Amino acid sequence: MPIIRRYSLLATGLSSALLLAACDHKTSTSQEAATTKAPADSSATTTTSTDSAATNSKVASTATSASFGKTTDGVEVRLFDLTNAHGVKATITNYGGTLTSLLVPDKSGSLSDVILGFDNVSGYQSPAFRKSSPYFGALIGRYGNRIKGGKFTLDGKTYSLAKNNGPNTLHGGTVGFNQKVWAATPGVSADGPTLTLKYLSKDGEEGYPGNLNVTVVYTLTNDDALRIDYTATTDKATPINLTNHTYFNLDLSRSKDVLAHQVTLPADRYTVVDATLIPTGELKPVKGTPFDFTTPHAIGERIAQVPGGYDHNWVLNQASGQHSAATVYEPTSGRTMEVTTDQPGVQFYTGNFLDGTLTGKGGVVYGKHAGFCLETQHFPDSPNQPKFPSTVLKPGETYHTVTAYKFGVRK
Ligand code: BGC
Numbered sequence: 001m002p003i004i005r006r007y008s009l010l011a012t013g014l015s016s017a018l019l020l021a022a023c024d025h026k027t028s029t030s031q032e033a034a035t036t037k038a039p040a041d042s043s044a045t046t047t048t049s050t051d052s053a054a055t056n057s058k059v060a061s062t063a064t065s066a067s068f069g070k071t072t073d074g075v076e077v078r079l080f081d082l083t084n085a086h087g088v089k090a091t092i093t094n095y096g097g098t099l100t101s102l103l104v105p106d107k108s109g110s111l112s113d114v115i116l117g118f119d120n121v122s123g124y125q126s127p128a129f130r131k132s133s134p135y136f137g138a139l140i141g142r143y144g145n146r147i148k149g150g151k152f153t154l155d156g157k158t159y160s161l162a163k164n165n166g167p168n169t170l171h172g173g174t175v176g177f178n179q180k181v182w183a184a185t186p187g188v189s190a191d192g193p194t195l196t197l198k199y200l201s202k203d204g205e206e207g208y209p210g211n212l213n214v215t216v217v218y219t220l221t222n223d224d225a226l227r228i229d230y231t232a233t234t235d236k237a238t239p240i241n242l243t244n245h246t247y248f249n250l251d252l253s254r255s256k257d258v259l260a261h262q263v264t265l266p267a268d269r270y271t272v273v274d275a276t277l278i279p280t281g282e283l284k285p286v287k288g289t290p291f292d293f294t295t296p297h298a299i300g301e302r303i304a305q306v307p308g309g310y311d312h313n314w315v316l317n318q319a320s321g322q323h324s325a326a327t328v329y330e331p332t333s334g335r336t337m338e339v340t341t342d343q344p345g346v347q348f349y350t351g352n353f354l355d356g357t358l359t360g361k362g363g364v365v366y367g368k369h370a371g372f373c374l375e376t377q378h379f380p381d382s383p384n385q386p387k388f389p390s391t392v393l394k395p396g397e398t399y400h401t402v403t404a405y406k407f408g409v410r411k
């Protein structure tokens with residue numbers, strides 16, 4: 001798979017000088033200038049940059065770290081706050097590389113959390129969470145979405161994967177990247193505070209071939225985008241499809257569901273699926289169907305016409321280069337979110353399987369449609385669909401994709 005490094009001007013609105021710095025990976029300039037303050041307690045650290053060229057303001061960007069508790073295996077995991085020059089804050093744990101909270105302003109300038117999640121790692125490991133497997137905020141791999149029958153053939157060899165979703169494999173298998181403890185390094189780049197996460201997925205893990213070295217960098221840019229850079233290399237050919245599974249509710253502090261959110265998806269077709277949500281291979285025009293989001297529609301407007309709710313892959317009109325995957329507007333808060341990516345598809349999932357059995361941050365009960373996901377991706381079951389764009393990464397190649405979620409308001 002030829003992978004070209006791409007950064008989104010749309011998403012980051014960077015000056016060309018900063019863009020070049022990012023492309024050249026000269027982010028060390030401000031990392032070198034970064035200062036590490038003495039921690040307030042022995043378990044907390046702060047990395048700060050007051051690089052005014054980067055922030056265009058006197059306000060510091062910071063990356064701080066604190067304990068997030070211990071996993072059921074007794075491993076202590078950390079929580080990292082990335083705060084940008086405007087006070088926008090993304091909080092990420094190295095357990096599953098999970099985004100646990102995201103504070104963004106509404107139209108009156110008031111900051112509040114717009115994603116579902118828990119206050120402690122135990123929330124992500126509770127029996128109820130494991131049972132419903134919603135993958136809140138997590139990094140998903142080695143293959144996001146479904147692989148039919150948990151099997152694929154590559155270079156003449158058939159591989160059997162762990163099946164964890166009826167007859168199929170979903171989101172990497174029984175223990176996907178969402179349940180791994182990643183090595184984490186906070187920093188501050190020219191674009192804003194960062195968290196670099198690394199994980200080695202060993203040859204044979206969940207049935208996949210090859211040692212896969214994965215690096216994911218979260219950057220909270222100073223123009224209010226959360227950018228995710230995914231990079232990987234392998235020593236054997238393997239399918240790969242990395243994404244993030246955050247559930248958004250842009251009016252979470254007031255609304256229990258996301259049905260009033262207005263969504264635009266620049267996609268004239270979607271992948272038709274069978275009863276187990278495996279694509280049939282047909283790319284069907286959305287025109288005249290409840291899947292047509294080429295102009296803005298409230299999520300709730302036609303959802304009753306879609307059995308089970310939206311849980312489909314839209315075929316983005318633009319398949320390469322950094323392009324729009326979705327635009328979302330929530331009228332009460334005035335918040336907007338623009339999703340840009342270099343991937344050919346997006347899974348728009350409306351939290352259909354949330355059933356009130358999980359209680360998250362602030363005691364909020366997560367019922368049906370409490371959040372929606374926009375999982376940028378290659379199409380589901382691509383390893384078994386020769387007509388879909390290839391997801392095979394070969395030794396010597398570098399997988400690199402970028403998705404950004406940029407926040408704003410409409411008054
Ligand atoms: C899938 C859903 C699944 C959800 C949580 C989504 O990406 O498409 O079918 O229920 O993830 O597991």
